[in-house]
Every structure is written in C-alpha cells, then in structure tokens.
Amino acid sequence: MHQTELELRQDLAAAYRLASMLGWEDTLYTHFSVRMPDNDENGEPRFLINPFGFMFDEICASDLIIVDLNGNVVEGNADYNPAGFTIHSAVHMAREDAHCVIHTHTLAGMAVAACDSGLLNLNQISAEFHNRLGYHEYEGVAFNLEERQRIQASLGDNMALILKSHGLLSVGSSVADAFQIMYYLNKACEIQLAAGQMASLSPIATIPDSLADYVSSQFKKVEHERHLVWKAWKRKLDRIDPSYKD
Template sequence: MHPVQDEAALRRDLAAAYRLAAHFQWDDTIYTHFSVRLPGAEPRFLINPFGMMFEEIRASDLIVVDMHGKVIGDSPCNVAGFTIHSAVHMGRDDAHCVIHTHTLAGMAVAALDEGLLQLNQISAEFHGNLGYHDYEGIALDLGERERIVASLGQHPALILRHHGLLTVGATVADAFYTMFYLNRACEIQQAVLGMNPHPRLIPEALSAHAERQFAKAVGERQILWQAWLRKLERLDPSYKE
C-alpha cells in the first residue's frame, strides 16, 4: 500500500516525470500528456497545460482539471488529452497516474497487427498484462472514453493502435516504470524486426514464468524512481519549482 501524497508532492513527481520523459526523448513537441489524480472527495487531476514543452514543465505549471473538463485557472487543456486521461481516471480507481506517449518505437509497434511480440525478457513482463484499443481518430469524442476503459481492462498498459502507448499506476513511479519498459520492449522489437522479419519468440510457458517473476519485484519500482530523481537533480532540479 502506497502512502497518500499531498498535492505538492504529486506536483513534484509529475513534473519530474515530464522532465525525465524529455530526457529520454519521449516527447512529441507540445503534445501527449501525463496526469495524476489529486486526493479529496472531488475527482480532479493534474495535467500539463497545453503549449508547454516537457523540458519546461515545473511543478507550479501543472493545471488542475475536473472530470467535466473544467480547468481551475487560466491555462488551457488539450481536448484530446482530457478525453483520454479523464476516461482512465474515471474508469479505474487504482489508476492514480496515467502516462501517454507518441514515441517512434511505440507508434511503430502500434501499427502492427500482432502488436508487442514476446521477443525478450523485457517484453515478457507484459505477457498477459497489455490491452489494445482500436484507432477511432483524434480523441475528441467523449463517447470514446468508455471504449478506452474497456480496452484497458485491468491491465497496467495499453497499446492505442496507430497512435501510441499508455500506462497506468498507483503512483507516478509505477506508471513511469511501466512506460519506460514498455517503450524499451517496443524499441527492441523495432530493432529485431529490422534485422529479421521472422524472429525467434519466447515460448508461451517461459513468458508466463518470467512475468510471474517480475510481479514479485514490484517494490523495486520505488527504488528505481528515487534513482531517476537523483539523476534529475544532477541534470536540472528546477522541475520542483
């Protein structure tokens, strides 16, 4: 069970996720979004204001949005970002953090009929833990929200076909960890298929075995998150402002 974080701590963690994503080159200019649910009776979440680059975002820049799309403050919120993030926050009580990316590798795998292949140890972590959502155009239709939630199910990750990747977690650390390794699995697949269109796959039973091994080490995500925060302190600590 993770301790409940106050708004200030959530702002720092989410801003850190944006800065780290820029460092890992996951950003898509001013597009794609990360969000985290705020504590309290009224359902609200923090998200990036539309128009800022990931490398610029500070804790104080994040805006508060309710589940009806009302922004508390003067900064704008991207409509497609609201559709996707509000859908998951409304549909999954445990999805406190939602991360969505348009990385090259993620979008490449999202364009394949077979999706993510069992090619390596990293992809094995997603064996049975990955949903798929068919493309419906730019996410401007609020009616798509229930279909996004249905496609995600109880999985920690979702491939949005022809679009990108999405991960969820009880904390920013959990969702970021999942995105890091989902994207890495996609990068490996992109590299492997560029070498051989008929690669050797991990046998089903071994993928299932490796996934169970990964499930026993979820506590390590918080250790890794602290290591990433130390890296960010060395790179640029202004994210906390």
C-alpha cells in the first residue's frame, strides 16, 4: 500500500458516506477500518476506525481515530465500540493483506446470515463468491476478545465472511477493494432475498458448482477494475457532498 495517511482517511470517510447513501448504516453500529501505512514501535499494525457516536453521514477524515491491537486509542479524542474492535482487530492481526475491513448489518445481509444454506449460487453476482466466502458461527455480541481467533479461522484466506445470525464482512487490499466486494456481496444477498419472495410462484434455479467455479475465475481476472469503480464512486460523492475530506 502506497497511500498516505490523509489519503487513507479520506477513502475510509468516503466509504462511510457512500454506505449511508446506500442504506447500509445501522445507526451508530457496524464499522469500517483501514490499516495505517506504518506499524507502531513494536512492529504491530494500527488501524483507523470510526469514533463511536457518529452516524455514517457525519464522518469526516479528521474524525477517524487510530487504535492499536491492544485496544488503545493512539490518536483521536473519542472511543470505539468494543464489539467493533474485536471483529476488526481480529482480521488486522491475522491478515496482512487485509488492509481494509468492512462490516455491515444490512437487511439482506442479515437475512442470508439467518439461513442455514448461506449464500446460494443464484446469479452471476453470487458466483463471484463461490469458494471465496467463509462462515462464522454466532457467539453473541462480540465483546469477548477470545473470539478473535475463531473469527480468523472462519475467515481464512477468503475475501468475505458471513457472520451467522449477524451480518456481512469484506476484506481488501484497499478501501476500494473492500468496498466493492461488500457492494456485490450485499447485492447477492438482496437478489437471494428477492428470489426467495418469488419461490412460491416459480422454483429457484441455482448455478452448478462447476460453472460457478468458472465464473469466479472470470471475476478474478478483472479485480483491477475495482479501483476504477471506486474513483467513480468518489466523483459521485464529490458532486453531492465533498465534506468527507475535511
């Protein structure tokens, strides 16, 4: 990662604002984080996360706080949500490539998280996640730091995670990657929710695993396009309200 702290702050703040526009927020809850470009004096990563008490559409780059893996606020005049720290620190501890972590409680995401079958291969969008999506068993509100090891094991080397009876999580090498992954994971859940509502009228057709494997491999070849989409998202946000950069 070659972005400066300011660029990371502005990208993460943009992700919060866009998430609000898309209806992903859950009042003060759920969190996005991004790893700082340098480690602390002990060689441990630190990460930017939202201060507890802010709605997503309020967050500016300067509002974000820096937290270390021990739960210390290194920079900033606010606290964080303990459950958010457990989840995000777990990923940043284990996945050096997971620079950005996005966690949501959307209606569609929570609906699929409540299904034993998980995400089905119903469409081209969901096929991108075939064999690239982990599942984590529900253990209650994530206040227990011991759960971090189990979250890490559940995520493995996948690009996303469904937290059962809870919500969705995506990881990426940048905010651009993690945001785009979450956008399409949530979209796949929305499609599944809509298809389920029509199941009484017509049987639901799934994509065979062999074809889903092929489609997933096709998506891997165009992952570089996520950064083009991210630039377009930020242009849209700049036209509406560029105050996220402050």
